[in-house]
Amino acid sequence: MLLYGASGHAKVIITCLRAQRGFVTAIFDDDPAKTALWQVPVIGTYDPTHLPTEELIVAIGDNAIRRRIAGQLRHAFGQTIHPSALVDASVQVGEGSVVLQGAILQADARVGRHVIINTGAHVDHDCRLDDFVHVAPGATLCGNVQVGEGTLVGAGSVVAPNLRIGRECVVAAGSVVTTSLPDYATVRGNPARIVKIRQP
DSSP states (O other): OEEEOOSHHHHHHHHHHHHTTOOOOEEEOSOTTOOEETTEEBOOSOOTTSSTTSOEEEOOOOHHHHHHHHTTOOSOBOOEEOTTSEEOTTOEEOTTOEEOTTOEEOTTOEEOTTOEEOTTOEEOTTOEEOTTOEEOTTOEEOTTOEEOTTOEEOTTOEEOTTOEEOTTOEEOTTOEEOSOBOTTEEEETTTTEEEEEOOO
């Protein structure tokens, strides 16, 4: 597997791959000062001719940057699911996505492309996560929650059942979402209240 991004998030993905008896061959990164990460060589800016048949994961936590980078790459995208994650056989996980340690994905959940289901996150039955979503550590999506593209569900937050969270929303850490949210909303608190709606 190749990675793009020699970051802390890359360390977690390396750990995940090693737990599956996989390995990372090399990491692309735009910072010339980075030469290695956990003994994995960082080989500089993206080169589509480097191991062109190897799969790649974009190891960047920021949704907008991950989306921009993914759109520029020619390699096929891989995925990784940590062995400690509990993923029902009916769950679908898209290319480029990662399911990290201790996460739980329940029956008929659908996870899009380049999604991060982070450490200990819970995604319950029939949830639908569009591309480039990040469900941060310890967050919980109750049953039948829809999450739009590019949204961040912050660490330790809870989204009540049957809600729709719009695209490119930010749910602040520790929030409890009890109503559906429009696109581009930033919310925080218990119950979560809209503090800003960004112009697209």
